[in-house]
Amino acid sequence: MIEYITITKPEDINVLRGKTATYLSLHIQYDDETLDYLKDHLQDEDSLYLIAKEDNTFVGFCSIDSDWWENGYFFLREIFVEPNLHQRGIGKELMQRCIAHxxxxxxxxxxxxxxxxxxxxxxxxxxxxxxxxENPEWDEGITYKLLF
Incomplete structure (x- = not known):
């Protein structure tokens, strides 16, 4: 069974250190710079950072907060699921929890x-x-928006 745990302390983000994911030519690595960036946003009053664990082993992570240039919108910063655990609904559950937050x-x-x-x-x-x-601030990928 997957357990979803809210992160409240910056040092808890270190569980991501060294995690990587590759899809086609995209390579993601949680290095010190990325971890520092996430730790900075963890301090935001309305942030939600979750770790997913199965049998006390890390399987996924997500983060969301209101630090976005358009007022009233939350920014889903990260959803990461261990590559060998895709298609098990972990990313879906993390996304649902971020949206609900x-x-x-x-x-x-x-x-x-x-x-x-x-x-x-x-x-x-x-x-x-x-x-x-169409995000006028970023053209290096795709921006998605969900309106409530």
């Missing part, structure tokens, strides 16, 4: 960005009703 905080919607190559994330966004949105 944004709704409970009174957000107008959720925005996320993903690489052109990250087809699994694109499929997950579409499954939840996110629509592609």
């Amino acid at each position: 944004a709704q409970s905080c009174g957000a107008n919607g959720v925005v996320t960005e993903t690489a052109f190559e990250n087809v699994p994330m694109q499929k997950l966004c579409k499954k939840f009703g996110f629509e592609e949105w």
